[in-house]
Amino acid sequence: LPYVDADRIGIVGGSRGGMLVYQVLRRCSALRAAVTIGAPSTMLVESTSAYILRLMMRSLPPGADPAAEAAKRSALLWADQLDKSTPLLLLHGSGDRRIEPGHSLRLAMALQDCRHPYKMIIYENADHILAGRRKESNRDIRDWVDAYVKRRMKLPRVGPHGA
DSSP: OTTOOTTSOEEEEETHHHHHHHHHHHHOOOOSEEEEESOOOOSSSOOTTOHHHHHHHHHSOTTOOHHHHHHHTOGGGSGGGSOTTSOEEEEEETTOSSSOTHHHHHHHHHHHHTTOOEEEEEETTOOTTOTTOHHHHHHHHHHHHIIIIISOOOOOOOSSOOO
16 A cells, blocks of 8 residues: 555564464564564464364364474474564463463573564463453553554664673
């Protein structure tokens, strides 16, 4: 569209939409900022009764290999392939029963290892959609997107530094 500034685009996704954000960051370098909320980072450590795994299994075409499909959806396996020019904000509720907060924590550690610019916030006692922390989380999302999309702030320093 003619009114879109193609140099100032961000992406936000929650739950399965957050998993799709990771897939976009694997293939696209046109985004200035990304945010995920309660997003699964791996399908390979889930018990067979896990909500997200049951959801994936229902959507697979007949004859699909579940392990291969799970790997395609597991950003933890390919965190080093995410576009490093797009800073990523990981948001998760500590009380999330659908996608346990360890998903964001494990991905944050992988991002740290490959020096991808990121920030992680775990909201105490918040659920999968960050209910009860909506005002605070909306402000955090807005601040992140404004900083990197609107104001074009430089990427944060990553990797070991300091005293």
